[in-house]
Amino acid sequence: MRPHRIAVLGVGTVVGFDLAIPPQIFAGATGPGGPLYEVQVCSIDGGPLATTRGFSVLPECGTDALREPDTVIVPGVDPGTFTEAPKVTAYLQELPPGTRIMSICTGAFVLAAAGLLDGRPATTHWAYANRLSAMCPQVELRPDVLFVDDGDLLTSAGVAAGIDLCLHVIRRDHGSEVANRAARRNVVPPWRDGGQSQFIERPLPSPGDTGTAPTREWLLHRLAEPLTLEAIAAHAGMSVRTFTRRFREETGTSPLDWLLGQRIEHARHLLEFSDLPIEEVAARSGLNTATSLRKHLRARLGVSPAAYRRAFHQG
Structure with missing residues (x-):
């Protein structure tokens, strides 16, 4: 059986940490036959991606060269500079039925711009939750959780919560033992208690x-x-x-x-x-x-x- 194909789609000015999470975490998921996931990092046109921290990334390919992904993950973007990209919206809206779509952190803004969050539960970084709610009032925003699994649409809270989401997907696909091995390989906890409300700024x-x-x-x-x-x-x-x-x-x-x-x-x-x-x-x-x-x-x-x-x- 071929590995599950994942496309990590960078959009606009990306959060570099978010972009690196899926290739790193899913690479730790292996079975008797070898890797369980195949991850490609891409942009719409295959061109370089600027990041929010002063460096650029050259992705593996453009979306036209992707090998029929089973899952598409959109990492975080800079909400201050993000504007709807018609080609990105068209790509996401035209994915075949059954394709799993995920976002990490402020990548939820990309999904919202494509209309994918309308009437769906979702989350994003707590610091940008109000902005996302204003942009997409139809979303059932859950700002206190680390991630939301709504079947074929999954969203995570800020930055490192993308690790929690990826491990959750491995656990959902292949069970706790595989997810725990991937967590151990990456020296991260296999499961974090509570939600992102524990990280929201509040008086000590x-x-x-x-x-x-x-x-x-x-x-x-x-x-x-x-x-x-x-x-x-x-x-x-x-x-x-x-x-x-x-x-x-x-x-x-x-x-x-x-x-x-x-x-x-x-x-x-x-x-x-x-x-x-x-x-x-x-x-x-x-x-x-x-x-x-x-x-x-x-x-x-x-x-x-x-x-x-x-x-x-x-x-």
């Missing part, structure tokens, strides 16, 4: 506040236990209100939402690497019943536990 916490990291570590060893918010806050030595506020500042999400995410990830691991019955997987991950596991896995990934195991079981 008062010196007397204590962090929630020890309690998060404590929770990871008790996923199967029934845990209330009151008990979690008590472990941290805080009131529920203070703990919830501090937790959201540090992780970008609420304590119970974070805990649910960890339980789902543990359930995915058990489905991939064990032959435990579905009921036992649910119990060990703290989701209690197969019905609950099925509900959360379908909401998060769009598949049932049995279908997920058939696709990604490593036994």
Whole structure:
């Protein structure tokens, strides 16, 4: 089976870091037959791309020379100088049905200019979220998350969130083990908790506040236990209100939402690497019943536990 073909399409003045993320991350995804992805960097006409940091990049080719990409990724652009490029819009709008389209950071502005975000959930760098919303009020903007997966259209938050998105795509395509190997090869975490709201500029916490990291570590060893918010806050030595506020500042999400995410990830691991019955997987991950596991896995990934195991079981 041939590798999945990815075209990284530079537009206007690109963010150099964003442009380099897909070739680097997807190169780390390999299987028994070799590389799972083939990545080409291109511009519309094959000409050089200026970057936001004072250097230029000569892409491999123009879009006319691309080998029928399965996925097209648009890295970040300079929103201050970006103007709609009719050739780029035409190229994106004329991609065959089923082509996966992704943006990293402010690359969402390119997708918005092409009308691809109308009525769709999406995200971008938090500092430019209001500008994108004004430009494309039809978008269902989610400025607090690291990435949005809407099936064939995926968008990431600012800069390094592109790494999170690429790893998510590898995980979606080939399972956690392949994604984790790609993360280890690139010396990055395979999964980051919370959203980009944890990086938004805000006043520093008062010196007397204590962090929630020890309690998060404590929770990871008790996923199967029934845990209330009151008990979690008590472990941290805080009131529920203070703990919830501090937790959201540090992780970008609420304590119970974070805990649910960890339980789902543990359930995915058990489905991939064990032959435990579905009921036992649910119990060990703290989701209690197969019905609950099925509900959360379908909401998060769009598949049932049995279908997920058939696709990604490593036994």
